[in-house]
Amino acid sequence: MDTQTRRLTLEAQLWTGGRDFESRALDVPDLAPGEALAKIDLATVCGSDIHTVSGRRPGPSPSILGHEAVGRIVATGPGGVRDFQGRELGLGDRVIWSVTVSCGRCDRCAAGRSAKCRTLLKTGHEPLDGPWGLSGGYASHIHLPRGITLVSVPEETSDAAAAPAACATATVMAVLEAAGELGGQRVLVSGAGMLGIVACAVARRRGAASVEVSDLNTERLELAREFGATTTRWAHEVPAVAGAYDVAVELSGAQPAVRFALDSLDTGGRLVLAGSVSPGPAVELDPERMVRSLLSVTGVHNYEPRHLQEAMDFLAETRNTHDWESLVARPRPMAELGSLMAPPQGRTLRNSVRFTAT
Numbered sequence: 001m002d003t004q005t006r007r008l009t010l011e012a013q014l015w016t017g018g019r020d021f022e023s024r025a026l027d028v029p030d031l032a033p034g035e036a037l038a039k040i041d042l043a044t045v046c047g048s049d050i051h052t053v054s055g056r057r058p059g060p061s062p063s064i065l066g067h068e069a070v071g072r073i074v075a076t077g078p079g080g081v082r083d084f085q086g087r088e089l090g091l092g093d094r095v096i097w098s099v100t101v102s103c104g105r106c107d108r109c110a111a112g113r114s115a116k117c118r119t120l121l122k123t124g125h126e127p128l129d130g131p132w133g134l135s136g137g138y139a140s141h142i143h144l145p146r147g148i149t150l151v152s153v154p155e156e157t158s159d160a161a162a163a164p165a166a167c168a169t170a171t172v173m174a175v176l177e178a179a180g181e182l183g184g185q186r187v188l189v190s191g192a193g194m195l196g197i198v199a200c201a202v203a204r205r206r207g208a209a210s211v212e213v214s215d216l217n218t219e220r221l222e223l224a225r226e227f228g229a230t231t232t233r234w235a236h237e238v239p240a241v242a243g244a245y246d247v248a249v250e251l252s253g254a255q256p257a258v259r260f261a262l263d264s265l266d267t268g269g270r271l272v273l274a275g276s277v278s279p280g281p282a283v284e285l286d287p288e289r290m291v292r293s294l295l296s297v298t299g300v301h302n303y304e305p306r307h308l309q310e311a312m313d314f315l316a317e318t319r320n321t322h323d324w325e326s327l328v329a330r331p332r333p334m335a336e337l338g339s340l341m342a343p344p345q346g347r348t349l350r351n352s353v354r355f356t357a358t
Contacts, residue, residue, distance in 0.1 A: 008037070008075070011355065012139035013337045014128065017061040019053050021338045026134065031077030034146030038071035038095060042159035042331055043137035044350040045340050046167050047193065048277070049124070053341045057278055060127035064136030067099045067124035068350070070153060070162040071142065081144070083152045084309045096166045097142070098149035098308050099123045101132070115302035121145070123166070137163075138337055140355050149305040151312050161315050161324035164350055168194040169311035174303035175274045176202055179247045183207035188245040189229070190261055191252030191275055192220035194327065194349040197227045199249055201322055202314060204228035212245070214257065219346050227322060240264045242293075251275040258283045267293045274300045328352050 014024045028037060043066045052059040059065070073081070073093045081089050089095065102109050102117035109117050124136035134143035144150065153162045172195055176182065187208045189199045192215035203211045205228070213224040214235045221232040236256055240263035248261035253275035261271055262283065276299075289295065315324060327349040332340060340351040 008141070010134065010139050010141040011334075012064045012134075012136070013334050013353075014062050015053065015059075015065050015138075018055075019338060019341060021138075023335065026128075026139075028134065028141065028143060031075060031143075032146065033078045034081060035077040036073055036081045036089070036144040036150070037075040037141055038097070038144055039074045039141050040069050040071040040137055040139060040354070041094075042163050042352055042354050043069040044160075044163040044328055044352045045337075045344075046164075046350070047343065048167075050341050050343060051278065059125060060130070062128045063124075063126060064128065064134065064139050065124045066137030066139070067122070068163045068165075068167045069137030069142065070094065070096050070159050070166075074141070081150060083150045084305055085152070087152065089150065089152070094153040094155065094162075095150045096153055096162055096308065096312065097123065097144055097151075098170070098303075098305060099167055100302050101145055101147040103147060112304065114304060121147075123148070138334060138353065140334075149308050151308050153312060154316050157312070157316055157319060158325050160328035160352065161319065162312070163352065164194055164328070165311040165315060166308065169198050169315065170303045170308045171195060171274065171300070172198040172202055173307040173310040173314070175199065175249050175251075175272050175300045176206070177307070178272045178298045178300050179249060179270055182247065184209045185246040186244070186266075187211045188248040188261060188264060189213045189224075190235075190248065190250045190257045191215060191254075192217060192224045192232075193251065195251045195274070196220075197224060197327065197349065199251065200224050200228035201318065204230075205314075205318070208247075214260075215252075220349075223327075223347050236260065242266070245269060248272070249274065253277060253280065255281040255283060262295075262297070265293070265295055269293070269295050271295070271297045272300055273297065277301065 008028045013021045051057045101121040102114035106118040126135040210230045212231045213229040243266040244264040331352040331354045
């Protein structure tokens with residue numbers, strides 16, 4: 001199935017720095033072999049984009065932000081494209097795509113660390129005048145280059161459930177893989193944002209004996225219970241007690257939370273850090289305790305292609321037991337994107353946009 005774009009244009013909300021966005025019509029390039037074009041049905045607003053706009057993390061401008069989205073294939077380059085499971089994709093097929101584009105050939109890719117490819121490109125993080133200018137989800141369409149992972153979306157999985165899978169849900173799959181066996185384990189989840197809520201559900205489904213969630217937001221602690229937490233705790237409410245947990249996953253990035261998680265591990269305990277993605281205070285580490293208690297600390301950033309497929313499979317398996325749609329606000333018109341670049345309130349964990357709101 002070889003289809004060219006024939007000078008198709010897309011509409012985008014172009015980030016121009018600070019909190020400023022402007023509407024722009026942009027030409028779509030002809031598609032090379034292994035490439036595709038998707039029409040975006042829904043994009044959600046990840047916290048990292050909010051951090052970019054607020055200046056907490058650097059980002060090139062002008063650019064098209066947005067890396068959590070779902071859409072349908074509308075064109076492919078010569079030879080067509082396939083999803084992660086090897087199925088050839090046709091026009092109209094629903095897909096999500098990975099947050100990273102890797103070469104598949106460098107030493108890191110060969111070692112199974114494609115998320116840190118030597119020539120890595122990132123969805124929604126590339127400059128407009130760079131090699132992949134049409135990389136973001138805050139647009140009518142997205143150019144999907146060779147090296148990006150495509151995962152098919154079942155029709156029964158809603159847009160609101162599917163879009164965050166490209167970042168939050170897939171990242172949780174990578175985090176909990178790094179955490180190791182969860183069956184019968186006492187698990188601490190630090191942070192009850194989108195990642196934390198997903199982590200509760202996955203940990204319980206994988207047989208955790210208990211899942212305790214800590215956060216500063218009482219509404220989100222209530223939400224965590226609905227998605228699998230067995231107990232909740234207002235963050236820093238009590239001092240750390242060594243031996244309290246077998247596994248801790250730290251998703252907030254707050255230095256006190258990292259300290260608490262490390263101090264609370266039992267012998268053989270495992271701490272996975274995924275929330276510390278911006279500069280912050282250092283955390284002291286006691287080497288003797290690490291040695292004598294057989295502790296391990298692992299960092300996870302981004303994810304591998306298999307984790308994106310695992311995320312979609314998990315959402316499909318749990319669509320009747322977990323109300324994933326309730327975590328995402330009703331979509332607003334793409335033109336209102338600038339006003340949505342702030343943390344959502346209460347039980348809503350993601351704002352969302354599309355070119356035609358419903």
